[in-house]
Amino acid sequence: xxxxxxxxxxxxxxYIPETLMNAVNELEEAYNFYKNDEGFNRELNELFNxxxxxxxxxxxxxxxxKDLGGAKIYLKREDLNHTGAHKINNVLGQALLAxxxxxxxxxxxxxxxxxxxxxxxxxxxxxxxxxxxxxEEDTKRQALNVYRMKLLGSDxxxxxxxxxxxxxAVSEAxxxxxxxxxxxxxxxxxxxxxxxxxxxxxDFQSVISKEIKSxxxxxxGRLPDVVMACVGGGSNAIGTFYHFIEDKDVRLIxxxxxxxxxxxxxxxxxxxxxKLGIFHGMKSYxxxxxxxxxxxxxxxxxxxxxxxxxxxxxxxxxxxxxEYVAITDDEAVNAFEYLSRTEGIIPAIESAHAVAHAVKxxxxxxxxxxxxxxxxxxxxxxxxAIARYRGVEIYE
Amino acid sequence: MSNIKNAFKNGKAFIPFITCGDPDLETTAECVRExxxxxxxLIELGxxxxxxxxxxxxxxxxxxxxxxxxxxxxxxxxxxxELRKDISIxxxxxxYANVVFSYGAEKFxxxxxxxxxxxxxxxxxxxxxxxxxxxxxxxxxxxxxSFIAPTSENRxxxxxxxxxxxxxxxxxxxxxxxxxxxxxxxDKIVKVVRxxxxxxxxxxFGISTPxxxxxxxxxxxxxxxxxAVVKILGQYGKDSPAHIGEYVGKIKxxxxx
Numbered sequence: 001x002x003x004x005x006x007x008x009x010x011x012x013x014x015y016i017p018e019t020l021m022n023a024v025n026e027l028e029e030a031y032n033f034y035k036n037d038e039g040f041n042r043e044l045n046e047l048f049n050x051x052x053x054x055x056x057x058x059x060x061x062x063x064x065x066k067d068l069g070g071a072k073i074y075l076k077r078e079d080l081n082h083t084g085a086h087k088i089n090n091v092l093g094q095a096l097l098a099x100x101x102x103x104x105x106x107x108x109x110x111x112x113x114x115x116x117x118x119x120x121x122x123x124x125x126x127x128x129x130x131x132x133x134x135x136e137e138d139t140k141r142q143a144l145n146v147y148r149m150k151l152l153g154s155d156x157x158x159x160x161x162x163x164x165x166x167x168x169a170v171s172e173a174x175x176x177x178x179x180x181x182x183x184x185x186x187x188x189x190x191x192x193x194x195x196x197x198x199x200x201x202x203d204f205q206s207v208i209s210k211e212i213k214s215x216x217x218x219x220x221g222r223l224p225d226v227v228m229a230c231v232g233g234g235s236n237a238i239g240t241f242y243h244f245i246e247d248k249d250v251r252l253i254x255x256x257x258x259x260x261x262x263x264x265x266x267x268x269x270x271x272x273x274x275k276l277g278i279f280h281g282m283k284s285y286x287x288x289x290x291x292x293x294x295x296x297x298x299x300x301x302x303x304x305x306x307x308x309x310x311x312x313x314x315x316x317x318x319x320x321x322x323e324y325v326a327i328t329d330d331e332a333v334n335a336f337e338y339l340s341r342t343e344g345i346i347p348a349i350e351s352a353h354a355v356a357h358a359v360k361x362x363x364x365x366x367x368x369x370x371x372x373x374x375x376x377x378x379x380x381x382x383x384x385a386i387a388r389y390r391g392v393e394i395y396e
Numbered sequence: 397m398s399n400i401k402n403a404f405k406n407g408k409a410f411i412p413f414i415t416c417g418d419p420d421l422e423t424t425a426e427c428v429r430e431x432x433x434x435x436x437x438l439i440e441l442g443x444x445x446x447x448x449x450x451x452x453x454x455x456x457x458x459x460x461x462x463x464x465x466x467x468x469x470x471x472x473x474x475x476x477x478e479l480r481k482d483i484s485i486x487x488x489x490x491x492y493a494n495v496v497f498s499y500g501a502e503k504f505x506x507x508x509x510x511x512x513x514x515x516x517x518x519x520x521x522x523x524x525x526x527x528x529x530x531x532x533x534x535x536x537x538x539x540x541x542s543f544i545a546p547t548s549e550n551r552x553x554x555x556x557x558x559x560x561x562x563x564x565x566x567x568x569x570x571x572x573x574x575x576x577x578x579x580x581x582x583d584k585i586v587k588v589v590r591x592x593x594x595x596x597x598x599x600x601f602g603i604s605t606p607x608x609x610x611x612x613x614x615x616x617x618x619x620x621x622x623x624a625v626v627k628i629l630g631q632y633g634k635d636s637p638a639h640i641g642e643y644v645g646k647i648k649x650x651x652x653x
Contacts, residue, residue: 279493
């Protein structure tokens with residue numbers, strides 16, 4: 001679906017400084033070679049299966065299904081991957097690619113810290129140097145993940161500029177990449193940024209929908225009616241959607257972070273509240289003011305706290321192939337607690353946004369319908385923050 | 397073809413960069429006048445952006461100060477319209493793609509022509525994406541300035557062949573900001589540029605001292621200094637104009653000397 005210049009409809013492209021152009025061209029060339037290379041794919045599959053614990057389970061949430069009284073709900077358990085989130089899929093792919101390209105150093109941005117932890121993990125495994133940029137605000141919200149990255153041998157640089165969250169971490173990682181390119185690969189964590197990143201990250205994450213498809217066919221003998229996932233930049237969502245895009249009867253739903261509500265300024269729901277713009281190397285939808293200044297977005301979830309969305313999502317929205325809904329902090333926290341209580345699964349607060357929407361729509365659907373919700377990560381990292389949200393003062 | 401060539405017609409050019417509205421537009425106007433009085437050949441006016449990914453800490457700081465002070469694109473257009481009453485040397489805008497795009501590219505670029513802006517410097521528009529703005533720039537006689545970086549290598553000829561106004565040669569890897577040493581083989585880059593175009597080239601990024609400016613002017617047709625100018629504004633605020641004038645005079649002397 002990507003054209004040669006990395007466009008998804010009008011979205012995508014390569015809006016980056018000249019200094020980085022040869023770096024992304026080199027990356028594109030290497031990726032085009034290795035994506036069809038048997039040896040590369042064998043190595044990556046082995047890492048997926050033996051190291052990252054793939055395939056992840058497609059779990060029938062029977063209690064939740066009965067409790068909601070409507071559609072049958074399956075959970076795609078990306079939270080059971082090594083490092084506790086879907087991020088490892090992309091990182092193992094990119095780290096392996098970087099290694100083949102002769103790079104010895106990985107840099108990455110991180111919001112909630114899951115992508116940073118995954119990158120630090122791959123760097124440790126493959127003997128590469130690693131530096132992770134993380135908004136200072138997020139280093140406080142996700143202190144445990146900062147410690148994990150350091151334990152894995154990475155440097156963590158707190159970013160103090162702007163809103164000191166994910167977007168500033170991306171900006172700082174881009175700045176770092178322009179200053180050191182020859183030995184360094186920028187391991188971008190979502191389906192965003194300049195071409196070829198949205199395509200590379202999507203391809204590595206598409207293992208999610210590939211597995212869902214074969215697992216649901218085995219369990220139910222048919223495709224699901226709805227697949228859904230949370231959307232910040234949108235990597236677990238595009239991974240969940242990808243192999244269903246051509247199956248027009250499967251509804252694709254992305255759940256954005258509404259923060260305190262899409263009618264407030266404290267929101268990160270890009271498709272609901274943003275407009276077309278150019279930022280972080282891509283054309284897509286962004287939360288911004290009338291003069292194109294990027295808005296300081298907000299969500300309880302550090303991983304969804306980003307003012308843009310990946311270009312392929314923007315395109316799927318434009319053509320009406322995928323729907324995007326906004327879920328508030330309150331709804332997400334309720335869903336976080338609901339899934340913990342009902343199924344004994346503590347989801348990441350990011351993933352809880354998708355669970356919240358399932359809770360809304362499942363009761364309205366017939367019992368013979370099937371919903372698949374991707375649980376993109378596990379929620380251990382969020383427990384202290386949710387406790388504080390509920391007025392319980394615990395600190396890690 | 398805009399007015400930009402005039403900046404290079406009397407020998408080596410000096411191009412200072414100033415962020416509009418840091419700390420306010422009155423100060424920016426006075427700084428521009430002082431810079432012109434002391435020998436600046438072309439002024440690069442920054443329209444601040446919330447997330448300037450090509451800038452180091454000094455110019456990032458200026459962007460934040462300016463936006464906090466309440467400037468926006470419309471106010472800057474009005475400011476340039478006023479400034480044009482007494483400033484005749486070429487002026488270009490430096491900003492980020494989203495500032496132009498969100499305003500409406502045609503509306504932004506036609507306004508540039510109307511108020512007397514000669515060119516646009518947009519670091520997140522590389523050669524591959526220039527179609528975004530180039531058709532409007534052509535229509536309204538605004539030069540879209542091309543960048544060449546230390547990593548451009550096989551791309552230099554392609555970029556130079558289609559360049560207009562002047563070519564912005566990035567001296568070093570990384571973001572804007574003073575550097576103690578510039579190690580890129582700039583002679584080699586300029587040689588390839590000259591083989592492919594007559595458009596003048598100016599070197600920017602990392603230059604702050606008269607010695608560096610002199611050395612760079614020897615290699616190219618002009619020198620661009622941003623962070624070192626902006627640093628003065630960060631230090632002296634509204635009292636900057638006289639200091640800016642003094643600094644510009646010193647650099648200009650080094651550039652032509």
